Structures are given as structure tokens and as C-alpha cells.
Amino acid sequence: MSLIRQLSTAAADFQTEFERLRHWSAETDAAIEGRVAEILADVRQRGDAAVLDYTARFDRLTVDGMAALEITQADLQEALAAIPAAQREALQAAAKRVRAYHERQLEASGRSWSYRDEDGTLLGQKVTPLDRVGIYVPGGKAAYPSSVLMNAIPAHVAGVQEIIMVVPTPDGVRNPLVLAAAAVAGVHRAFTIGGAQAVAALAYGTATIPRVDKITGPGNAYVASAKKHVFGQVGIDMIAGPSEILVIADGTTPPDWVAMDLFSQAEHDELAQSILLSPDASFLAAVHASMERLLPTLPREAIVRASLQGRGALIHTRSMEEACEISNSIAPEHLEISAAEPARWEPLLRHAGAIFMGAYTSESLGDYCAGPNHVLPTASTARFSSPLGVYDFQKRSSLIEVSEQGAQVLGGIASTLAHGEGLQAHARAAELRLK
Amino acid sequence: MSLIRQLSTAAADFQTEFERLRHWSAETDAAIEGRVAEILADVRQRGDAAVLDYTARFDRLTVDGMAALEITQADLQEALAAIPAAQREALQAAAKRVRAYHERQLEASGRSWSYRDEDGTLLGQKVTPLDRVGIYVPGGKAAYPSSVLMNAIPAHVAGVQEIIMVVPTPDGVRNPLVLAAAAVAGVHRAFTIGGAQAVAALAYGTATIPRVDKITGPGNAYVASAKKHVFGQVGIDMIAGPSEILVIADGTTPPDWVAMDLFSQAEHDELAQSILLSPDASFLAAVHASMERLLPTLPREAIVRASLQGRGALIHTRSMEEACEISNSIAPEHLEISAAEPARWEPLLRHAGAIFMGAYTSESLGDYCAGPNHVLPTASTARFSSPLGVYDFQKRSSLIEVSEQGAQVLGGIASTLAHGEGLQAHARAAELRLK
Numbered sequence: 001m002s003l004i005r006q007l008s009t010a011a012a013d014f015q016t017e018f019e020r021l022r023h024w025s026a027e028t029d030a031a032i033e034g035r036v037a038e039i040l041a042d043v044r045q046r047g048d049a050a051v052l053d054y055t056a057r058f059d060r061l062t063v064d065g066m067a068a069l070e071i072t073q074a075d076l077q078e079a080l081a082a083i084p085a086a087q088r089e090a091l092q093a094a095a096k097r098v099r100a101y102h103e104r105q106l107e108a109s110g111r112s113w114s115y116r117d118e119d120g121t122l123l124g125q126k127v128t129p130l131d132r133v134g135i136y137v138p139g140g141k142a143a144y145p146s147s148v149l150m151n152a153i154p155a156h157v158a159g160v161q162e163i164i165m166v167v168p169t170p171d172g173v174r175n176p177l178v179l180a181a182a183a184v185a186g187v188h189r190a191f192t193i194g195g196a197q198a199v200a201a202l203a204y205g206t207a208t209i210p211r212v213d214k215i216t217g218p219g220n221a222y223v224a225s226a227k228k229h230v231f232g233q234v235g236i237d238m239i240a241g242p243s244e245i246l247v248i249a250d251g252t253t254p255p256d257w258v259a260m261d262l263f264s265q266a267e268h269d270e271l272a273q274s275i276l277l278s279p280d281a282s283f284l285a286a287v288h289a290s291m292e293r294l295l296p297t298l299p300r301e302a303i304v305r306a307s308l309q310g311r312g313a314l315i316h317t318r319s320m321e322e323a324c325e326i327s328n329s330i331a332p333e334h335l336e337i338s339a340a341e342p343a344r345w346e347p348l349l350r351h352a353g354a355i356f357m358g359a360y361t362s363e364s365l366g367d368y369c370a371g372p373n374h375v376l377p378t379a380s381t382a383r384f385s386s387p388l389g390v391y392d393f394q395k396r397s398s399l400i401e402v403s404e405q406g407a408q409v410l411g412g413i414a415s416t417l418a419h420g421e422g423l424q425a426h427a428r429a430a431e432l433r434l435k
Numbered sequence: 436m437s438l439i440r441q442l443s444t445a446a447a448d449f450q451t452e453f454e455r456l457r458h459w460s461a462e463t464d465a466a467i468e469g470r471v472a473e474i475l476a477d478v479r480q481r482g483d484a485a486v487l488d489y490t491a492r493f494d495r496l497t498v499d500g501m502a503a504l505e506i507t508q509a510d511l512q513e514a515l516a517a518i519p520a521a522q523r524e525a526l527q528a529a530a531k532r533v534r535a536y537h538e539r540q541l542e543a544s545g546r547s548w549s550y551r552d553e554d555g556t557l558l559g560q561k562v563t564p565l566d567r568v569g570i571y572v573p574g575g576k577a578a579y580p581s582s583v584l585m586n587a588i589p590a591h592v593a594g595v596q597e598i599i600m601v602v603p604t605p606d607g608v609r610n611p612l613v614l615a616a617a618a619v620a621g622v623h624r625a626f627t628i629g630g631a632q633a634v635a636a637l638a639y640g641t642a643t644i645p646r647v648d649k650i651t652g653p654g655n656a657y658v659a660s661a662k663k664h665v666f667g668q669v670g671i672d673m674i675a676g677p678s679e680i681l682v683i684a685d686g687t688t689p690p691d692w693v694a695m696d697l698f699s700q701a702e703h704d705e706l707a708q709s710i711l712l713s714p715d716a717s718f719l720a721a722v723h724a725s726m727e728r729l730l731p732t733l734p735r736e737a738i739v740r741a742s743l744q745g746r747g748a749l750i751h752t753r754s755m756e757e758a759c760e761i762s763n764s765i766a767p768e769h770l771e772i773s774a775a776e777p778a779r780w781e782p783l784l785r786h787a788g789a790i791f792m793g794a795y796t797s798e799s800l801g802d803y804c805a806g807p808n809h810v811l812p813t814a815s816t817a818r819f820s821s822p823l824g825v826y827d828f829q830k831r832s833s834l835i836e837v838s839e840q841g842a843q844v845l846g847g848i849a850s851t852l853a854h855g856e857g858l859q860a861h862a863r864a865a866e867l868r869l870k
Contacts, residue, residue: 090851101558108560109544122792123536123806125543128785130819144856177855213819228666232674235819239667257867263860299859342836349832350563357557357836360868364861365837368849371558372833384565384648384670386831396821397784398807401777401792402800414803416525420612421579424734425698426799432692433795
């Protein structure tokens with residue numbers, strides 16, 4: 001079997017093959033949903049006792065009381081001190097850059113504003129941080145300290161007063177890098193709980209775990225289903241699907257670089273998607289050769305191979321423009337413009353979580369330390385949603401202060417429209433303010 | 436029975452009474468959810484045929500084909516020309532103010548930005564409009580033309596190319612004001628469909644109705660359940676609960692004004708909530724007297740009475756500061772600071788959909804024409820969410836262009852962290868860019 005499917009937009013069956021490639025169902029398993037609903041109801045009713053039970057059952061972590069499930073600030077600081085200096089410095093350097101980017105985001109679009117109209121009426125928008133947020137950090141095999149930075153730092157920059165991290169620790173094994181990242185990112189409290197029970201504890205609150213206003217961060221199918229269920233009770237970020245990369249290449253990037261970028265997405269899991277688009281057939285062949293040569297050198301070869309075979313593709317396009325159109329129809333999470341003139345193509349690209357421009361901008365640099373967030377919309381949701389950002393940890397309130405003079409003008413309009421809608425008290429409230 | 440419950444924060448049972456007052460369950464009916472899931476699946480599979488069936492069944496509107504369910508631009512313009520001049524002018528004046536406010540919002544926080552760091556690496560955020568959105572407008576008894584303006588205008592200002600309105604027309608009766616508002620707001624296409632079937636058609640697309648990227652607008656329990664179900668497939672705005680007003684009064688506003696403001700919320704429906712907080716007991720008594728006098732003069736007296744008895748309250752507080760604290764714990768949709776110095780109290784108020792400052796700022800002025808949006812977070816969701824705005828019709832993409840020099844610095848950090856996470860392809864993608 002071929003390493004990765006090879007398509008051409010000029011082929012008669014391209015559209016069919018392309019649809020097959022794109023297919024991914026976000027539908028959750030009904031059995032999982034039912035189980036999750038039970039866990040949520042149980043935690044809502046029994047609080048800490050339920051959390052202890054599920055943690056014992058699912059994470060094989062049995063403790064006397066909730067205090068044993070809290071990771072103290074001292075624990076976090078100890079972890080930071082204990083990891084190798086190179087890792088500590090890398091975490092701190094990454095955090096510094098992520099913080100700097102998100103501070104720009106706050107300045108550019110996250111401040112309150114107001115103005116007065118010609119009648120002296122004040123109109124504006126007050127921007128305030130959320131009071132308290134919960135950050136879900138996956139545990140076990142896929143424990144990503146970088147995700148701790150990417151979730152906690154924007155919350156911090158927004159001004160959130162209490163950031164609570166939950167991270168499952170199966171068999172009680174704590175990941176020192178995750179704890180160190182929490183120390184660097186300024187997490188305020190942390191608990192070794194996970195799954196739907198952790199989402200429930202954060203959404204409803206328990207005697208020990210304070211109720212939060214929003215829950216962010218990725219998790220498995222149980223966590224995703226639980227987040228969707230509590231949405232409305234608390235805010236949530238997007239439900240994450242498998243990770244994706246789409247590379248548009250003009251053929252000027254070293255093929256090995258592009259091959260490794262495709263691998264770096266595929267190594268996440270078997271359902272991850274790596275797609276390369278190029279109008280240059282010989283370049284596609286060169287990347288394919290690079291992939292065949294480099295793949296056996298990867299420790300995660302089996303995962304990469306499954307991902308590429310299942311959901312990967314090299315697509316020969318008629319032009320760079322056509323490649324951009326295809327990219328728009330996919331709305332990928334990560335989009336690399338691996339081209340000599342990325343600024344020429346960037347304006348054509350309407351939907352993407354993050355756009356990586358030029359040969360030097362490997363997606364992995366963005367994942368860790370370029371500055372922008374690595375929590376990005378997947379599964380075509382970049383059509384309507386955005387990277388995690390400072391704005392996710394803020395909310396806005398409209399401000400209206402109508403002047404006496406303004407009330408005379410607005411009162412007439414409001415009265416007419418309110419009567420038109422059959423809402424007479426609305427009309428009279430406006431009319432009472434008329435001279 | 437008393438017109439409205441009267442509480443005092445000094446009473447021993449205040450906390451209990453207050454919790455009872457606040458109770459409102461956002462849980463949807465399991466029977467409704469099951470029915471909605473069936474409708475969604477049916478429309479997804481059968482498309483237009485299913486939409487025609489449900490429209491015949493639920494709206495008693497039987498037509499030959501989908502063309503008969505489309506409201507043409509000519510229909511919209513005709514409706515605008517046919518309504519009384521006063522209504523037309525009021526709609527246009529309201530639209531002009533709403534547009535002006537949302538244009539400020541776009542300028543203040545909705546533009547792309549970027550910068551280069553010391554290594555020449557470009558970092559930024561590209562802001563783009565959604566391609567196509569759907570606006571749900573309730574039909575029948577509660578048909579609100581103002582909601583058409585409030586949903587469509589921000590989408591227009593954001594730059595959305597195609598705004599599709601759906602509005603059920605039970606028995607085929609079209610509301611001329613709703614159609615006129617759609618003409619004023621610049622709706623691009625409109626269909627006389629509603630319920631879960633309309634949400635499904637917008638979310639999945641049919642042969643006739645194009646698939647949208649986001650669905651906004653209020654609806655009944657079926658619509659709310661359907662929106663929650665398709666969330667992820669498309670974007671949605673918040674799920675709306677019953678409307679709420681909370682008034683903080685220092686006693687300087689004419690009692691009749693405050694009474695009418697409380698009524699204007701209560702007249703929406705029996706589950707709407709109107710709460711007045713004041714440290715001035717004699718003012719509370721005066722408002723109560725105003726309410727008793729004015730209530731019988733209202734056409735919607737029965738609804739107002741049920742709402743006030745079921746969920747309303749006059750609360751005597753120890754101070755204005757305490758009133759602000761209570762307001763924060765409620766996070767109301769509409770918050771009036773009916774006081775001589777509203778700017779003194781505004782900074783104490785952390786959670787609210789919209790803040791109406793000063794005696795002249797009746798909530799109804801904001802509902803129709805002050806400029807800010809009247810689609811606001813309900814049921815305490817102002818803790819974490821915001822008024823509908825231009826930002827709801829935009830999405831952001833991160834921009835990263837790492838310079839050759841930047842790749843040397845970032846590559847080391849990314850490589851260290853990627854190895855720490857066991858993601859070797861990530862590490863090597865970064866390392867390949869090192870000199």
C-alpha cells in the first residue's frame with residue numbers, strides 16, 4: 001500500500017476522492033453521551049464524594065480526601081526547580097513570547113471604549129475579565145505542557161483572578177513538565193482530576209473545587225461530551241477534533257522540511273490529517289521520496305503511517321490559486337504557505353486557524369513558542385471560530401447613558417417601534433422620558 | 436396575593452429567598468431533545484422534502500415547492516414601502532444608530548493587526564468576516580422587527596457577504612414590519628421556515644437553502660435545542676433564556692419611570708424577571724404604589740402580573756454598594772443604574788449584558804435604537820459572554836512569518852519542548868531550520 005494517497009485536481013474523480021478525504025464525523029457516541037450525563041448528574045448532586053469515587057475508578061487513584069487531590073503551589077514550584085535547566089529555560093522563553101503576543105492582542109482589541117453622540121448620549125463597551133476559569137489539561141500519554149502555557153497565559157493577560165487547572169494523573173503519576181509549566185504560566189490552583197467528573201466539578205462547583213465561569217482545554221471524547229453538555233451553565237472553548245495541517249507549496253522549500261512538517265501533524269494521532277497542495281508535480285514527488293526516506297527514522301512511525309494512509313494526501317493542483325481555493329474549502333487548523341512569496345498568497349486565504357508563512361515557519365515553531373496560541377479551530381470550524389485568545393477570557397458589557405436631550409429623539413423612535421411590536425410598556429417607558 | 440415579593444438583605448431568610456428567586460433551570464426537556472434530533476436527522480437526509488413536510492405540519496403552510504417559501508427582495512421592498520411612514524422612518528432611524536454603533540465596534544476591536552519582533556519575525560492576527568450566516572427570527576405572536584435589525588446589521592458591518600433570514604409564518608401570515616426590517620437591514624435572502632427544521636436547513640444546507648457558517652437569533656425551546664445540537668457543525672450565538680432586568684436605584688428617579696421599566700421586561704413573558712434594588716425603603720414603597728396604579732392600564736397586564744409574582748422582587752439593600760454586589764452575583768441581562776451619579780457605581784458592576792446609566796436611559800431605548808445590540812446574555816451567562824456584536828460575525832487567523840534569524844532562536848526552544856513531550860517529528864521540523 002502507498003504511504004499516502006496522491007490526487008490531482010485534473011483527475012475526473014478528484015471531487016469524489018476529495019470528499020472522501022475530508023470526511024470526518026464530529027458526532028459523539030450515544031453511549032458515551034449517556035455515561036457522561038450520569039457522571040455530570042452524580043457530581044452535581046454528590047459533589048466531592050462523586051469526584052473521589054470516579055477518580056478512584058477511572059484513574060486508579062484512591063485517596064482519603066479532596067486535599068490529597070490538590071497540587072499545591074509548592075508542588076508546582078518544586079517541579080519547576082527539579083526539571084533540567086534546558087527545559088526550564090525553554091518553558092520560560094516560550095512563556096515570555098506567548099505572553100508578549102497576547103499582550104499585543106489585549107492592546108489591539110481587548111480594551112473598553114466609549115464615545116458621545118451629538119446629543120451627548122454616551123455609548124460604549126466595557127471589557128472585563130472573567131472572574132474564574134478552569135483549564136483542562138490531558139494527562140497520561142498525551143500530556144502537553146505547552147498546552148498549559150497556551151491556555152493559562154491568555155487568561156492571565158486578560159486579568160482573570162483565579163485560574164484553576166485540572167489534570168488527571170492515572171495511577172497517581174504526575175508529569176513534572178506539566179506541573180512546571182503551570183508554575184511558569186501562573187496557574188492559581190491545580191487538582192489531579194480528569195474526565196467528565198473534572199468538567200462537572202468545575203461547571204457546578206463542589207465543596208472543594210470552586211465553580212468556574214469558563215472551561216477551556218482539550219480532552220478525550222468524555223471530556224468533549226461533558227463540555228458540550230455544560231455549555232450554557234459555563235462558557236467553553238471549541239470542541240476539538242483531530243489536528244490538521246495543510247501545506248501549500250510552490251516548490252521552493254527543501255522537500256525534507258515539508259515532509260517533516262507533514263509528519264509533525266501526523267504524529268499526534270492516527271486521525272490527524274496532513275495534506276500537501278502544490279502545482280509542482282516534481283516537488284510533490286520529491287516530498288514523497290523524502291517521506292519514504294525519513295519515516296523509518298521516526299520513533300512514532302506507526303502512528304504517522306496510520307495517519308498518512310488514513311487521512312493524508314499529496315494533491316497536485318493546476319495553480320497556486322487553485323491550491324488556495326481548496327484550502328478555503330477545507331478551512332484547516334494549521335495552514336503553511338511554504339512559498340517564496342507568502343504575502344502574495346495570504347490575502348487569498350480566508351479560513352484557517354493559523355497561517356504559517358514562508359519556508360522557515362514550521363508549524364512546530366508556532367506550536368511551542370512563536371507567540372500566537374496553538375489552541376486552534378479544527379474540523380472546518382475555522383469558517384466561524386478563532387484561535388484561543390485573550391478575548392476568550394473577557395466579556396463585554398454595553399454602556400448606554402442617554403442624555404435628557406437624547407431621550408427626546410430616541411423616545412419617539414422607540415415608542416413607534418414598541419407599539420409596532422405590541423409591547424406597550426416598552427413604549428410608555430420611553431414616552432415617560434419625553435418632555 | 437402581593438403584586439411582587441418584597442425582600443430585605445437584612446432579613447434572616449434573605450439568602451434562602453434570594454436563591455429561590457434566582458432559580459431558573461436551563462435544562463431542556465428530554466422529549467423535546469429527542470424530537471429535535473429526529474427532525475435534524477430527517478432534514479439532513481431528505482433536505483427540501485423534509486423542510487416542506489415540517490412546514491406543512493407545524494406552520495400549517497402547504498406549498499408546491501421551495502420557491503414558494505422564499506421571500507423575494509421585491510417582497511421585502513414592497514413591505515417597506517407599504518408600512519406607515521412613521522414606522523418606516525423609525526426603522527430607518529433605529530438602523531442608522533445601530534449601524535453607527537457597530538461601525539465603532541469594528542473600528543475599536545475588529546481590525547487585523549501585526550508587528551515584527553526584534554528578529555524580524557512577523558506576528559499578527561488577520562480578521563475576516565464569516566462567508567454566510569443565518570438569522571433566526573421568531574414568527575407568530577412574538578415577532579420582533581427590532582431583532583432583525585440587531586442580528587443583521589452587525590453581520591453587515593462585519594462584511595458578511597450573504598445574510599439569510601428564516602422566519603416561520605404560521606398559516607402563511609407574513610409580518611410586514613419584520614419584512615420591512617429585513618429590507619432596511621440588508622438581508623440578502625429570506626425563507627418562511629422556522630423551528631428545528633429551519634435550523635437544520637441552515638446548518639446542513641439543502642438543495643434550496645445554502646449551508647451557513649453561523650446561526651444567530653432567538654427562538655422557542657425547539658429552536659434552542661436544535662441550535663445546541665448543531666453547535667460545532669456551525670457556529671451559534673448563546674442559547675437565550677427568559678429576559679431579565681435589574682434596576683439599582685438611589686431613589687432620585689421618578690417612581691413611575693422605574694415601575695414602567697420593570698413592567699417593560701415583565702411584559703415579554705411570564706418567565707421574564709424584573710428586580711429592583713434600592714437602599715431607600717420609601718422609594719421602594721413609592722415604586723410599589725406606582726406599580727399598583729399603573730399595572731391595570733397595561734394591555735399585557737396578565738403577563739406582567741404573572742411575571743412579577745413568579746419571578747419579580749423589590750429588594751431593600753443596606754447600601755448602593757451592597758446592591759452592586761447582589762447585581763454581580765446575578766449577572767443580569769439588562770442592568771439599569773437609575774441614580775444621580777451612575778458613573779460612581781458603574782465601576783463596581785462586573786457582570787451585565789448591557790448597563791443603562793441614569794434616569795433617562797430606559798431599557799426600552801436600548802432595546803430599539805440607542806445603538807448597542809439588544810441580543811444580550813441571559814441567565815447569568817453575562818459572567819462569561821457578551822452582547823451580540825460585529826465580533827460574532829468575524830473570525831481571526833493567527834499570522835506567523837518566522838525570519839531565518841528567528842528560526843535559529845525559536846528552533847532551539849521548540850526542539851527542547853517537543854522532545855519533552857515525546858513529539859520527535861515536531862522537534863526535527865524545528866531542527867531542520869537550524870543552520
